[in-house]
Amino acid sequence: SYELTQPPSVSVSPGQTARITCSGDALPKQYAYWYQQKPGQAPVLVIYKDSERPSGIPERFSGSSSGTTVTLTISGVQAEDEADYYCQSADSSGTIRVFGGGTKLTVL
Amino acid sequence: QVQLVQSGAEVKKPGASVKVSCKASGYTFTSYGISWVRQAPGQGLEWMGWISAYNGNTNYAQKLQGRVTMTTDTSTSTAYMELRSLRSDDTAVYYCARAAHGDYWGQGTLVTVSS
Numbered sequence: 001s002y003e004l005t006q007p008p009s010v011s012v013s014p015g016q017t018a019r020i021t022c023s024g025d026a027l028p029k030q031y032a033y034w035y036q037q038k039p040g041q042a043p044v045l046v047i048y049k050d051s052e053r054p055s056g057i058p059e060r061f062s063g064s065s066s067g068t069t070v071t072l073t074i075s076g077v078q079a080e081d082e083a084d085y086y087c088q089s090a091d092s093s094g095t096i097r098v099f100g101g102g103t104k105l106t107v108l
Numbered sequence: 109q110v111q112l113v114q115s116g117a118e119v120k121k122p123g124a125s126v127k128v129s130c131k132a133s134g135y136t137f138t139s140y141g142i143s144w145v146r147q148a149p150g151q152g153l154e155w156m157g158w159i160s161a162y163n164g165n166t167n168y169a170q171k172l173q174g175r176v177t178m179t180t181d182t183s184t185s186t187a188y189m190e191l192r193s194l195r196s197d198d199t200a201v202y203y204c205a206r207a208a209h210g211d212y213w214g215q216g217t218l219v220t221v222s223s
Binding site: 001031033035037042043044045048054084086088090095096097098099100101102 | 143145152153154155158167169170203205208209210211213214215216
C-alpha cells in the first residue's frame with residue numbers, strides 16, 4: 001500500500017523557519033495537502049495543491065514540491081504554531097488517499 | 109459559512125455496528141464529496157474513504173473494505189458512515205470533511221468499542 005513519510009518531530013525557536021518534509025513515490029503526479037492539528041481539535045487545512053494557501057491562513061505558511069518530496073515551510077514561527085502537521089496525497093491512481101504519519105512541531 | 113456537524117459520541121460492544129452522521133450546511137451539498145477520516149487515541153490520521161455527494165460513488169481504504177459503507181441523503185444534506193463488526197482497535201475519533209482533500213472538517217465523533 002502507498003505510504004507518505006514524514007519526520008516524527010521538528011523543533012525550532014520562535015522567529016526561526018521550520019521545514020517539514022513529506023516523501024512519497026506518487027508526489028510528482030499527485031497534489032499534496034497539509035493540515036495543522038492542535039490537541040483536542042479537528043485538523044485545519046493550511047496548504048492545498050502543493051503550494052496554495054486557503055483564505056485565513058497566515059502568509060508565513062507556504063508549500064513547495066520537488067520530485068518525490070513536498071515541504072511545508074513556516075517562516076517566523078510563533079508559539080501558536082506548535083501543533084501536529086500531516087501531509088495527505090493520493091496514490092498513483094488518484095482514487096486512494098493517504099496521510100503521512102504526522103510531524104510534531106515544537107516551538108522551543 | 110460552511111459547517112459540518114456530526115452526531116454524538118457512541119459506545120459499542122465488539123461485533124456491533126455504528127453509524128455516524130455528518131450534516132452539511134452553507135454550501136451546495138451535491139457539489140462536493142465527503143471524506144471520512146479517523147484518529148485512534150494518541151495516533152495519526154487515517155483516511156477511511158470518500159463518497160461523491162453528486163452520484164454516490166465511493167472509494168474505500170483497502171483495510172476497511174467489506175466493513176464500511178458510506179452513504180448520503182441529499183434531501184437533508186447529510187452524509188453517513190457505517191462501520192460493522194467493530195473491534196477494540198476501531199476506538200477512535202471519526203471525522204467527516206468536505207471534498208477529497210478536506211477543506212472543512214466536522215467536530216469529530218468519539219466511538220468507543222469496549223466489552
